[in-house]
Amino acid sequence: MRRPSVLIGALSLLAIGAAALFLTWGVDGHWDFALPRRAQQVAALVVVGTAIAVSTVIFQTITRNRILTPSIMGFDALYVLLATSVVFFLGSATAAAIPPLTMFLIRACLLMVAATLLFRLVLGNGKRGLYTLVLVGVIAGTFFSSLTSFMFRVMDPNEYDSLLSTLFASFNAIDTTLLGIATVLLALGIGAAYWLGPQLDVLTLGRDRAVALGINYQRTLTMLLLVIALLVSVSTALVGPISFLGLLVANLAYQLTRTYRHAVNLTVAALLAVLALIAGQALLQHVLHFNGTLSAIINLVGGVYFILLLVKESRK
Amino acid sequence: MITTSDLTKVYDKTVVVDHVSVSLPDAGVTSVIGANGAGKSTLLSMISRILDADAGLVAVDGLDVFNAPSREIAKRLSILRQETHMTARITVREVVEFGRYPHSRGRLTAECVHKVDEAIAYCDLGEFEQRGIHELSGGQRQRAFIAMVLAQDTRYVLLDEPLNNLDMPHATSVMKLLRRLADDHGKSIVLVLHDINYASVYSDRIVAMKDGVIAADGPPESVMNADTLESIYGMRFSVIDLDGDRIAAYFR
Numbered sequence A: 001m002r003r004p005s006v007l008i009g010a011l012s013l014l015a016i017g018a019a020a021l022f023l024t025w026g027v028d029g030h031w032d033f034a035l036p037r038r039a040q041q042v043a044a045l046v047v048v049g050t051a052i053a054v055s056t057v058i059f060q061t062i063t064r065n066r067i068l069t070p071s072i073m074g075f076d077a078l079y080v081l082l083a084t085s086v087v088f089f090l091g092s093a094t095a096a097a098i099p100p101l102t103m104f105l106i107r108a109c110l111l112m113v114a115a116t117l118l119f120r121l122v123l124g125n126g127k128r129g130l131y132t133l134v135l136v137g138v139i140a141g142t143f144f145s146s147l148t149s150f151m152f153r154v155m156d157p158n159e160y161d162s163l164l165s166t167l168f169a170s171f172n173a174i175d176t177t178l179l180g181i182a183t184v185l186l187a188l189g190i191g192a193a194y195w196l197g198p199q200l201d202v203l204t205l206g207r208d209r210a211v212a213l214g215i216n217y218q219r220t221l222t223m224l225l226l227v228i229a230l231l232v233s234v235s236t237a238l239v240g241p242i243s244f245l246g247l248l249v250a251n252l253a254y255q256l257t258r259t260y261r262h263a264v265n266l267t268v269a270a271l272l273a274v275l276a277l278i279a280g281q282a283l284l285q286h287v288l289h290f291n292g293t294l295s296a297i298i299n300l301v302g303g304v305y306f307i308l309l310l311v312k313e314s315r316k
Numbered sequence B: 001m002i003t004t005s006d007l008t009k010v011y012d013k014t015v016v017v018d019h020v021s022v023s024l025p026d027a028g029v030t031s032v033i034g035a036n037g038a039g040k041s042t043l044l045s046m047i048s049r050i051l052d053a054d055a056g057l058v059a060v061d062g063l064d065v066f067n068a069p070s071r072e073i074a075k076r077l078s079i080l081r082q083e084t085h086m087t088a089r090i091t092v093r094e095v096v097e098f099g100r101y102p103h104s105r106g107r108l109t110a111e112c113v114h115k116v117d118e119a120i121a122y123c124d125l126g127e128f129e130q131r132g133i134h135e136l137s138g139g140q141r142q143r144a145f146i147a148m149v150l151a152q153d154t155r156y157v158l159l160d161e162p163l164n165n166l167d168m169p170h171a172t173s174v175m176k177l178l179r180r181l182a183d184d185h186g187k188s189i190v191l192v193l194h195d196i197n198y199a200s201v202y203s204d205r206i207v208a209m210k211d212g213v214i215a216a217d218g219p220p221e222s223v224m225n226a227d228t229l230e231s232i233y234g235m236r237f238s239v240i241d242l243d244g245d246r247i248a249a250y251f252r
Helices: A003-026 A032-062 A075-092 A090-096 A102-121 A130-154 A157-167 A178-193 A197-203 A207-211 A217-239 A245-257 A260-286 A293-316 B040-047 B070-074 B090-100 B110-120 B138-152 B168-185 B194-203 B224-232
Strands: B003-010 B014-024 B028-034 B054-062 B077-080 B156-160 B188-191 B205-210 B213-218 B236-240 B245-249
Touching: A003 A032, A003 A260, A032 A197, A032 A217, A032 A245, A032 A260, A075 A157, A075 B014, A090 A157, A102 A130, A102 A178, A102 A217, A130 A197, A130 A260, A130 B236, A157 B054, A178 A197, A178 A217, A178 A260, A197 A217, A197 A260, A207 A217, A207 B028, A207 B110, A245 A260, A245 A293, A260 A293, A260 B245, B003 B040, B014 B040, B014 B054, B014 B213, B028 B040, B028 B168, B028 B194, B028 B224, B040 B054, B040 B077, B040 B156, B040 B188, B054 B070, B070 B077, B070 B110, B090 B110, B090 B138, B110 B138, B138 B156, B138 B168, B156 B168, B168 B194, B194 B245, B213 B224, B224 B236
Parallel strands: B028 B188, B028 B205, B077 B156, B156 B188
Antiparallel strands: B003 B014, B003 B054, B205 B213, B236 B245
16 A cells, blocks of 8 residues: 555655756746746646646546546536626726736636536436536537637727737746735635545545535535635636646556545645656646647546546446 | 325326435334336435435434434435446544544544444455455445445445355355345345345345335235235235245246
């Protein structure tokens, strides 16, 4: 049996090492310029990685599978749609008058309400098959993005312009104005996730056994969906949608920990995500001199992995 | 005591359980029998609040199961259903520890550890304790989940077809274990059975269901006769007395 504390310790050291490397690599004496800028980047990567990992592990536990992630089920597409609708219906003048922080909170609240209502409906009593969920996710995701691009098309070009600058953040253009509030929301989300850890453990046994063991299923499901929506808002606001990172780190975490305990799995998945993001970004910037391709690479690797998992699952 | 009053479940206009009012005792073994689709499992699922009722009430020691705090119900009533696939890696001991969740919410006390040890020993699972649940045979896995229900330590233990997929030695050992549980620990065991002879030999009371209603209810002596069984299953039986047990044959 592997000792979780050893694993967590080793991963923490690796993550800290990667962060130190990222901060100091090729600074060439311009410390006062490079360090604060890079520190902000590292902080954003930590926040994004943790949010994605924790939301994915929770989502996989409540849907009882290891293939679906909030992203695949269209959570972040829904975020983009809601953000677009706000500008679309309020008009760019009104929307521009709303400070970015308030705007972010409005979007996060909208996503929490919409996603929780929608997915309570989709998940039902927790007995839908995997393929039904995959199908619903693909359809929902496509529907949300089509609706978004429809709005883009009929929108005033000025409104479209103001939206683009806030919506399509990426790893190279991390929206750091929101870093503070994102960190606070992340802390809230993680706190709730660990607090609900024992309930999540019981949910691994399935809905019926969880009910038999005294879990209030509907209430717990609602709380967990709220946490997921909160965390998806955080990561999408900072760097935009990344489809497959959660899938990769969650599955890698299960492989490494070989336990159902969420206190362990949540921590390991979060550390893996942070490590992957920081190391990936460092390599891209300093070794490959690429720009803006981290999410492309994550999606390539993750997408291939996703297909492998689907094939493996269908052979069972 | 568990009492149901006018408990009803309807699926797409088909009434699966039809205004069932029944009381289940504080102790002993009660078997629920009946043909496929008679509503046995549905009844058990509603009593254990896993399934919502369309009408009617269930009270466990006076607590309304659909509205009382789920945790309070889980301290009084446990249910074992037909197993479902699990992807997570869980050892036998961890499964049994889950039974303590209503009492400890994931933080095992010394009493919990004691109850878990006891349940593992009772179900003869000592040598598999650290094995993953997915590595076990069907019979061993079934015993692990029974041990989990034991660790939950509730007065009422409901089991939905616990003998499913078990061979004869395993089925008999499960029935003996349930009988001992009722006799030694004074628990009330309620189980859905397909094999009427196990019901006859091990039960204090048999509740027979047909088309969503209770067709017969009483000690094995009163239910296990050719006419009653025919009215329940719609086929011929011959019932013989075998060393004091009533055994029904239905093979020809």
